[in-house]
Amino acid sequence: MFTSEIKLAAIKDYNSGIPTNTILRKYGIKGTATLYEWIKRLEIFGESGLINNSTKTRYSYSFKIKVINWRLENNESYPNTSRYFKIRNPVTIFQWEKLLSSGRLKPFKGRLIEMNNNKESLEEKLNRLEQENTYLKAKIQYMGKIKALAQRQKKCQTEKKHK
Known part of the structure; x- marks a missing residue:
């Protein structure tokens, strides 16, 4: 604009x-x-x-997960997270989180611009995957609790209507 x-x-x-x-x-x-x-x-x-850049930078799936985890663990805003990771648009991170929560964040199959030039060792990769696994397990539990809470609230509302 x-x-x-x-x-x-x-x-x-x-x-x-x-x-x-x-x-x-x-x-x-x-x-x-x-x-x-x-x-x-x-x-x-x-x-x-x-500069309004019309070309899109493609980030690896693992980088996106790393950014999302860092933002959630540090309770940071989107603008602060985008500055920390040198991502031009904070909305990009919001979109990644939205895709992740809906189960639509998938690894990109094309050519990637790697943000991290040094190769990950097997031990680092395993550690990163364990962290990602822990995060996803916690997210599943959290979503389950939200669903249970919503069901309980709906049940309370229907009981009040019948009284």
Whole structure:
């Protein structure tokens, strides 16, 4: 929606001390979070982080699981997690989690850009898989508890109607 030139101009205005509300009105930015995200992207990725990139980066399945686990274990926000792992768009992580919870997050079968150049040893791979297994078992238990709670709540509501 915004060109990289507009993003840079807005950041330059912000850095020169112009009030945030003035910048938002001047460039038609809807919220301060957008401006702050641009500032963080500039810090992390440089000017290339502000370019609307039409090519998609493909991440390995294990990397996606690693990111999701880290976010949940550290109770972090999507923007903080995307900065930590240098993922351009925080929504990407949200989409991965949504796909995982629906059982549709699958390993990509095409050519991947590996985020981690060093090869995983067999012991590291086993450790990672054990962690993933533990996470998935906990998730299954959690989903079961939610289902049981929903059923119990529904039962209580029907009992109240019959009284």
